[in-house]
Amino acid sequence: MxxxxxxxxxxxxxxxxxxxxxxxxxxxxxxxxxxALNALGPSFISVTYGAGGSTRRNTIDLVCRLQDELHIVAxxxxxxxxxxxxxxxxxxxxxxxxGITNLMCLRxxxxxxxxxxxxxxxxxxxxxxxxxxxxxxxxxxxxxxxYPEGHPESPNKHRDLEHLKAKVxxxxxxxxxxxxxxxxxxxxxxxxAQQSGMxxxxxxxxxxxxxxxxxxxxxxxxxxxxPQALQQRLEPVADDPKAVLAIGVEWAARQCEELLTHGxxxxxxxxxxxxxxxxxxxxxxxxxxxxxxxPPATGRGVADEE
Numbered sequence: 001m002x003x004x005x006x007x008x009x010x011x012x013x014x015x016x017x018x019x020x021x022x023x024x025x026x027x028x029x030x031x032x033x034x035x036a037l038n039a040l041g042p043s044f045i046s047v048t049y050g051a052g053g054s055t056r057r058n059t060i061d062l063v064c065r066l067q068d069e070l071h072i073v074a075x076x077x078x079x080x081x082x083x084x085x086x087x088x089x090x091x092x093x094x095x096x097x098x099g100i101t102n103l104m105c106l107r108x109x110x111x112x113x114x115x116x117x118x119x120x121x122x123x124x125x126x127x128x129x130x131x132x133x134x135x136x137x138x139x140x141x142x143x144x145x146x147y148p149e150g151h152p153e154s155p156n157k158h159r160d161l162e163h164l165k166a167k168v169x170x171x172x173x174x175x176x177x178x179x180x181x182x183x184x185x186x187x188x189x190x191x192x193a194q195q196s197g198m199x200x201x202x203x204x205x206x207x208x209x210x211x212x213x214x215x216x217x218x219x220x221x222x223x224x225x226x227p228q229a230l231q232q233r234l235e236p237v238a239d240d241p242k243a244v245l246a247i248g249v250e251w252a253a254r255q256c257e258e259l260l261t262h263g264x265x266x267x268x269x270x271x272x273x274x275x276x277x278x279x280x281x282x283x284x285x286x287x288x289x290x291x292x293x294x295p296p297a298t299g300r301g302v303a304d305e306e
Contacts, residue, residue, distance in 0.1 A: 001073050003102045003141040004173055006043050007201060012293050013043035013266035015075075015203075018066075018273050020047060020058035026273075027062070033275040034066055040282050041295035043266070044073035046104055056091065064098050075143065076100050078134070079108030080124040081117075088124070088133060096138045104143045104176070105130045105167075109221075117153070128166040135171035144168070146175040146202060148189035152223030161192055174200050176268045179207040179218070181251070182227050183258050204259050207270035208277035209248030212238040249277055253284040260290040 006013060016037050021027040034045065047063040049055060059076055067074035076095050078088065095103070107117070107127040119125045124133075127144060134140050144167040147160055154160035164175065175193075180186055186204050193202060209215045212234045219226055226234075230251055237243035256267050269278050285294055 003044050003073060003075060006073060010043065011265060014295055015044045015046065015268045016042050016278065017046045017048065017268065017270050020055040020062050030273050033273065034070065036275045037278060038070045038072060039297055041297050043295065044075055046075040046077060049077040049079045060094060063100055073102065074100060075102035075104055077104040077106060078130065079106045080119065080130050081108030082120050084120055084122040088130065092134055092137050101139065102141045103134050105134055106145055128170040131167050131170040131172050142172050143174050143176055144172040146177045146189065148177050148180045148185040149224055161196060165196060165198060168198055168200055172200065174203060176203045177205045178222055178224060179205050179270055180224055181230055183255055186259065201265045203266050203268050204264050205268045205270060206252050206255060208252040208281060210245050210274060210277050212244050245277060249280045253281045256281060256285055257288045257290050260293050
């Protein structure tokens with residue numbers, strides 16, 4: 001099923017993102033956690049693509065496995081980094097032939113050791129070029145990334161929004177945002193996008209904090225910021241995993257409730273291949289004012305000790 005059809009059926013979607021594991025053992029553990037999260041009734045799941053296409057095979061195989069075994073709508077990430085146009089055509093063809101009709105089209109991060117992004121020989125420089133290619137190759141539903149706080153390589157938010165508009169103009173069906181921790185950034189982003197004439201769904205991306213040092217690295221890389229109030233709560237317990245998890249779940253649940261209350265069309269969870277934090281957030285939301293917007297659970301998940 002195309003995610004486009006999911007959108008037509010529901011004004012709100014709840015989705016989970018995974019990244020391909022490196023070992024067979026990690027793969028089995030991930031599938032167990034994906035099954036636990038599937039019990040929450042997500043609208044779709046997505047699988048990321050490693051830097052320079054380093055997880056190309058794992059991404060394709062995992063997204064197909066999750067779709068086939070969990071009977072869930074699945075989306076594969078595809079990036080421009082390290083690929084020629086011919087290689088990207090081959091990736092898109094395989095995904096299409098194996099029944100994956102949903103794509104997250106991204107430029108991709110600048111590889112380590114490089115000061116700026118450089119396309120592969122005969123490759124693409126911008127995500128909108130990949131969107132154009134994908135649109136020409138089949139009836140894909142295409143998602144792209146948006147940056148509430150601005151892309152770290154963009155000189156300003158206006159220029160960043162112009163790049164997003166180009167991706168939508170080339171055929172993107174929806175936008176999923178980069179992680180953020182201050183909802184004002186998301187609402188401001190939506191207002192600017194809508195004033196520019198954009199009408200596609202702008203789905204907020206939420207990453208539950210489970211490791212303080214890890215989230216500091218993530219936010220530094222992607223240009224997001226940690227609100228001072230959140231930092232002040234996390235820093236004293238930075239090396240206490242249970243305390244960090246509790247604060248992270250509480251903060252994310254409050255974010256989700258506010259976002260949904262004020263019109264967000266759902267939530268996309270960056271799970272980091274874990275299930276416990278997301279399950280706890282859903283449990284809190286089920287007791288909140290937005291409980292009626294949540295998908296019906298299909299069973300009981302297993303809250304593993306992570």
